[in-house]
Structures are given as C-alpha cells and as structure tokens.
Amino acid sequence: MESLSETFQNASCRTSGSGPRSVQVLLDALQGEDGGTPSDMYGKGETIERFERKLARMLGKEAAVFFPSGTMAQQIALRIWSDRKGSKVVAYHPLCHLEIHEQDGLRELHHLEPVLLGTEDRLITLDDVKNMPVDVRCLLLELPQREIGGQLPGYAELEEISAYCREKGIALHLDGARLFEILPFYQKTAEEVCALFDSVYVSFYKGVGGIAGAMLAGDADLAQQSKVWKRRHGGDLISLYPYILSSDYYLDRRLPQMARYYEEAKELAALYNDCFGIRTLPEVPVSNMFHLHLSAPRETAERVVAGVQAETGIGLAAYLRETGESACATEISIGDSYRDVPKDELREAVKLLGERLAQANRS
Numbered sequence: 562m563e564s565l566s567e568t569f570q571n572a573s574c575r576t577s578g579s580g581p582r583s584v585q586v587l588l589d590a591l592q593g594e595d596g597g598t599p600s601d602m603y604g605k606g607e608t609i610e611r612f613e614r615k616l617a618r619m620l621g622k623e624a625a626v627f628f629p630s631g632t633m634a635q636q637i638a639l640r641i642w643s644d645r646k647g648s649k650v651v652a653y654h655p656l657c658h659l660e661i662h663e664q665d666g667l668r669e670l671h672h673l674e675p676v677l678l679g680t681e682d683r684l685i686t687l688d689d690v691k692n693m694p695v696d697v698r699c700l701l702l703e704l705p706q707r708e709i710g711g712q713l714p715g716y717a718e719l720e721e722i723s724a725y726c727r728e729k730g731i732a733l734h735l736d737g738a739r740l741f742e743i744l745p746f747y748q749k750t751a752e753e754v755c756a757l758f759d760s761v762y763v764s765f766y767k768g769v770g771g772i773a774g775a776m777l778a779g780d781a782d783l784a785q786q787s788k789v790w791k792r793r794h795g796g797d798l799i800s801l802y803p804y805i806l807s808s809d810y811y812l813d814r815r816l817p818q819m820a821r822y823y824e825e826a827k828e829l830a831a832l833y834n835d836c837f838g839i840r841t842l843p844e845v846p847v848s849n850m851f852h853l854h855l856s857a858p859r860e861t862a863e864r865v866v867a868g869v870q871a872e873t874g875i876g877l878a879a880y881l882r883e884t885g886e887s888a889c890a891t892e893i894s895i896g897d898s899y900r901d902v903p904k905d906e907l908r909e910a911v912k913l914l915g916e917r918l919a920q921a922n923r924s
Contacts, residue, residue: 565880568867572876586772587803590810604788604797612805616776620761621752624784627805629796631738631775632663634762637790639699640671641783642732646698652676653701654685656708684714687721700726703736705743710842710852716747723757738764742848745820765808768849769815774804822849826895832908836915850894857918859889865917875910
C-alpha cells in the first residue's frame with residue numbers, strides 16, 4: 562500500500578488548501594504584468610514600495626516593510642520593541658513559532674529572554690497578561706493560535722488585553738500569519754483588528770497562497786528600523802519580485818474567498834465530529850483551519866487513512882503526528898480545492914474513515 566502522503570497526493574480531490582507550490586503559482590501571478598516594469602532592487606523600487614503602501618493602508622498602519630520570511634520579520638519586530646522599551650524580556654505563548662520552530666533565534670541572535678504565558682493547551686488570557694513579570698515590555702499574541710487548533714480569544718477579551726497593554730506601556734505585537742483567515746469569524750476588517758496592536762506581521766503563503774513572503778507593519782520609525790535590521794539579517798535580496806508579485810496577485814483573489822473557506826471548514830468539521838473516534842479542535846472552527854484528532858495509534862490510523870484515500874480518491878490527510886499512545890492528529894486547512902470535492906463522495910469517505918477506525922480499534 563502507498564504511504565499516507567502518497568495516497569493524499571494521488572487522491573483525485575484534496576480537502577486541504579495547502580500543499581507544495583508549483584511553478585504555475587508564479588506563472589499565474591505574472592499574467593498581465595508589464596514586462597517593462599523595473600524589478601525591485603535591494604528593498605527599493607516601485608514594485609516593492611507599491612505593495613508595502615497597499616498593505617500599510619489595508620492594515621491601518623503608517624508604514625509596512627516586505628520580508629522574505631515571517632521568522633525574520635518577527636524577530637526583528639521584537640528586537641526593535643525591546644530596544645525601545647529598554648527591556649530584553651518579551652512574552653508569548655509556550656507554543657509560539659519563535660519558541661518551537663526557530664532554533665532559539667530570538668535568544669541567540671538578539672539576546673532576548675522570552676517569558677512563556679499560560680499553558681500549552683489553552684490561549685493566553687487577560688489574567689495571564691496582568692500577572693506577567695514587571696520587566697516584560699513587549700507581548701506577542703498569535704491569532705489564531707495554530708498549534709492548538711487555530712483557537713481564538715473572544716474579541717472583547719482581545720480589546721481588554723490591548724487596553725491593558727497600552728495603559729501599562731507594553732508594546733503589543735500581532736503574529737497575524739493567518740490574520741486574513743480570522744476576519745470572517747470576528748466580523749472585523751484587518752484594519753480594525755490591527756488597531757488593537759502596535760505592530761503586526763502577516764504571511765502571504767498560508768491561506769493567501771503566494772510563493773513566500775511576509776509584511777511587517779507599524780509606525781514609520783519601526784518600519785525604517787526594520788529595514789536596517791532586514792539588511793543585517795541578509796533579507797535584502799537583490800530582488801524579491803517573484804514573492805511580491807505572487808503575494809499581491811493571490812491576496813486580491815483569496816481575500817474575497819475567506820468567508821467561504823471558513824464556512825466550508827465548519828461544514829467539514831461537522832462531518833468528522835459525527836464519526837466514531839474522531840474529533841476536531843476547535844469543535845466548531847473559527848477560521849479555515851482546525852486540527853483533526855483520531856483515537857487510534859498513529860501507525861494504525863495511517864494505515865486506515867491511506868486505505869480510505871486509495872479506495873475513495875478523496876484526500877483526507879497528508880500526515881499524522883502522534884499525540885499519545887493511542888492518539889494522533891493532523892492539521893486541516895481549507896482552500897480553493899475543497900469546492901471541487903463532490904460532497905456526497907466526501908461524506909462517504911469521512912463515514913468510511915470512522916467505520917474503519919472503529920473496526921481497527923475492535924481488532
């Protein structure tokens with residue numbers, strides 16, 4: 562039998578909106594572009610500056626700077642805030658990207674010391690913020706909190722956290738890698754959400770679907786300082802236009818679809834939650850992504866999922882990670898391809914998955 566990832570790739574339709582990029586992503590973005598338009602060069606030029614102005618307006622900030630990666634943008638944002646506030650101590654969630662995916666970059670490159678707020682299984686609360694050590698002068702919030710299923714705080718609590726930070730002079734930075742994906746749930750514009758934060762980072766390759774790239778937005782001084790730090794980090798490539806053009810192209814096309822992706826995520830989660838040994842986190846998604854938890858050992862679940870995918874031609878999961886002796890999980894992200902999945906076939910595939918998991922657990 563094919564491996565889990567192979568059956569996912571070979572399935573006739575995929576429920577996930579994310580996956581390997583192809584050259585077609587760039588070719589589509591280049592359609593209609595004037596071949597005589599000068600490229601950006603070392604962070605300057607109309608191509609990059611026009612896109613930066615566009616995002617600054619969209620996010621309601623004075624200025625924005627395009628980066629090749631969010632990792633670079635966020636480390637630099639926290640460094641700038643720490644220098645401004647005169648404290649090397651920053652705070653964020655225990656499962657923040659900076660803590661678990663960046664090889665201690667914040668500590669090793671910028672000599673900053675993180676304080677981990679709350680616990681791994683829940684969101685940061687207002688009480689957590691109020692009980693931070695007094696030397697914390699910068700707080701990062703991730704919306705949604707990806708590693709716990711893409712959960713979100715209520716908007717009222719978010720407003721309270723923002724007000725408290727401003728009262729205490731604490732810089733509030735938004736890890737908004739998936740900012741555009743949460744707007745349908747909050748029923749807010751990007752500018753309204755970002756108004757609660759002093760700076761914000763957004764990604765262009767997740768729900769947006771560009772090749773790569775990120776934007777850091779804030780006041781004009783922060784933007785100027787971040788350009789200096791981007792050069793120090795080696796982020797000023799001679800040209801970034803493939804990333805910029807694909808980001809701009811897909812942003813315009815995917816933003817109007819975010820509400821549909823959100824509704825489809827809720828639809829799919831409901832199908833899974835009706836099955837034996839399957840649950841989603843959150844039970845009702847708050848964006849276009851959620852985590853799918855299976856009550857079976859990973860090897861057993863991989864065999865079952867791969868079999869259902871091969872039999873039905875419906876892609877359900879590209880991977881499973883172990884979360885316990887008899888439990889595993891994966892991340893589901895809804896994008897354009899979900900609409901192409903015949904819904905009766907999808908329902909049958911999900912139903913079959915539940916039945917096969919029940920059989921495997923009985924044997």
